[in-house]
Amino acid sequence: MRCVIAGGGPAGAMLALLLARAGVEVTLLEKHADFLRDFRGDTIHPSTLRVLDEIGLAEAFHRIPHRKAYGLTLVTDTGASRLADLRGLRGGYDYIAFVPQWDFLNLLTAEAAKYPSFRLLMNAEANGLIRDGGTVRGLRYHDKDGEHELRADLTVAADGRGSTLRVAAGLAPVEMGAPMDVVWFRMPREDGDPGETFLRVSTGRLLVAINRETYWQLGYVIPKGGAERLRAAGIEELRHHVGRLLPFLAERVTLLGSFDDVSVLTVALNRLRRWYRPGFLCIGDAAHAMSPVFGVGINLAVQDAVATANLVLKHGPSAVAAVQRRRMFPTVVTQFAQRVAQKRLIAPALEGSLRLTRVPELARIPVINRLTRTFIGNGVRPEHVASR
Numbered sequence: 168m169r170c171v172i173a174g175g176g177p178a179g180a181m182l183a184l185l186l187a188r189a190g191v192e193v194t195l196l197e198k199h200a201d202f203l204r205d206f207r208g209d210t211i212h213p214s215t216l217r218v219l220d221e222i223g224l225a226e227a228f229h230r231i232p233h234r235k236a237y238g239l240t241l242v243t244d245t246g247a248s249r250l251a252d253l254r255g256l257r258g259g260y261d262y263i264a265f266v267p268q269w270d271f272l273n274l275l276t277a278e279a280a281k282y283p284s285f286r287l288l289m290n291a292e293a294n295g296l297i298r299d300g301g302t303v304r305g306l307r308y309h310d311k312d313g314e315h316e317l318r319a320d321l322t323v324a325a326d327g328r329g330s331t332l333r334v335a336a337g338l339a340p341v342e343m344g345a346p347m348d349v350v351w352f353r354m355p356r357e358d359g360d361p362g363e364t365f366l367r368v369s370t371g372r373l374l375v376a377i378n379r380e381t382y383w384q385l386g387y388v389i390p391k392g393g394a395e396r397l398r399a400a401g402i403e404e405l406r407h408h409v410g411r412l413l414p415f416l417a418e419r420v421t422l423l424g425s426f427d428d429v430s431v432l433t434v435a436l437n438r439l440r441r442w443y444r445p446g447f448l449c450i451g452d453a454a455h456a457m458s459p460v461f462g463v464g465i466n467l468a469v470q471d472a473v474a475t476a477n478l479v480l481k482h483g484p485s486a487v488a489a490v491q492r493r494r495m496f497p498t499v500v501t502q503f504a505q506r507v508a509q510k511r512l513i514a515p516a517l518e519g520s521l522r523l524t525r526v527p528e529l530a531r532i533p534v535i536n537r538l539t540r541t542f543i544g545n546g547v548r549p550e551h552v553a554s555r
């Protein structure tokens with residue numbers, strides 16, 4: 168079997184590795200020159216850690232500088248509350264590992280490169296499908312040398328939420344909407360700063376602060392489409408709000424020189440009704456764009472990849488419909504939870520109508536904590552690698 172995968176994100180890189188180690192001839196195309204982009208999200212949850220363990224990569228993964236988070240913390244004007252505590256989660260891992268995603272992708276692709284049936288094409292952008300009647304027989308892509316064709320028995324679109332191949336296949340997602348976009352930027356960390364990664368909420372404002380040891384990766388959440396308004400208000404306004412939300416950064420915010428220092432990432436929440444055509448399959452965000460809520464999109468993408476490898480290695484390329492059948496349920500449940508959080512927490516927080524006087528320590532209520540830690544840590548229907 169020959170397989171071609173467009174998109175070297177978590178879904179594409181993991182699928183390529185799983186197929187390559189099973190001896191499948193697989194080509195992975197990534198349109199960028201490297202994996203070094205800031206907006207990718209950093210969270211590797213226990214479900215993904217277990218997959219890494221199953222393929223013998225857990226040790227190498229843990230050698231990458233990382234931070235472990237054992238729970239989720241919300242900080243409001245009245246103090247901090249633990250929303251979930253992962254300790255005690257069954258399955259061997261009870262923490263979220265924060266790792267820059269480029270390190271994670273480099274690990275997966277370096278491992279895949281050990282197999283002779285794997286080929287990675289960087290700077291290679293998929294731009295169309297090769298069809299034979301109703302069946303997809305490969306893809307077209309361009310690179311610095313021009314246009315090329317790659318024929319395959321299975322073509323996988325793992326090219327993210329703006330998927331080109333999904334469009335080429337005539338598949339369009341149903342939009343569920345998101346009330347926010349995210350402005351990403353960095354600030355240096357100093358001794359005495361908090362050690363935790365946390366979500367900071369105040370009237371009308373929301374900010375995610377990710378501890379990356381030497382610096383803070385900050386995600387300032389703005390109302391959907393609000394980037395222009397933010398720019399018009401000027402960088403001083405952004406500095407002011409960041410300094411007010413995180414007083415320990417009040418002096419450092421001047422390092423935010425201009426809007427060149429920030430990138431705006433639009434948030435989408437959608438999914439395809441049908442993920443496949445004969446010879447063709449969408450996985451990860453190409454099949455279902457995930458909101459950043461709960462930080463589970465990478466893990467869902469990895470789980471899609473594991474399910475795809477398991478089913479395709481067992482039944483061949485015709486297993487594309489079975490992949491959708493297996494992965495639709497976890498997608499629907501996870502997106503439902505994201506929608507509830509967007510509606511009940513994020514939208515009211517941005518509108519300033521969220522009451523923040525008493526945030527309960529949900530992690531201290533055993534029944535609730537068991538549910539949240541399982542949902543966040545293991546996800547819905549966790550997958551296991553069949554071909555060890």
Ligand SMILES: Cc1cc2nc3c(=O)[nH]c(=O)nc-3n(C[C@H](O)[C@H](O)[C@H](O)COP(=O)(O)OP(=O)(O)OC[C@H]3O[C@@H](n4cnc5c(N)ncnc54)[C@H](O)[C@@H]3O)c2cc1C
Nearest residue numbers: 174176177178198208209293327451452459462463464465
């Ligand atoms: C603001 C924001 C923050 C987030 N934070 C987190 C987080 O902390 N944790 C988490 O788990 N999830 C997070 N998510 C969700 C997460 O980013 C996605 O769910 C996840 O990245 C999906 O993985 P993927 O492999 O399907 O797609 P992607 O990660 O989008 O990867 C797609 C890859 O395909 C490449 N590509 C695109 N088009 C082509 C083409 N035509 N040819 C070749 N290559 C192509 C892209 O360059 C990219 O490398 C966040 C999302 C947003 C919007």
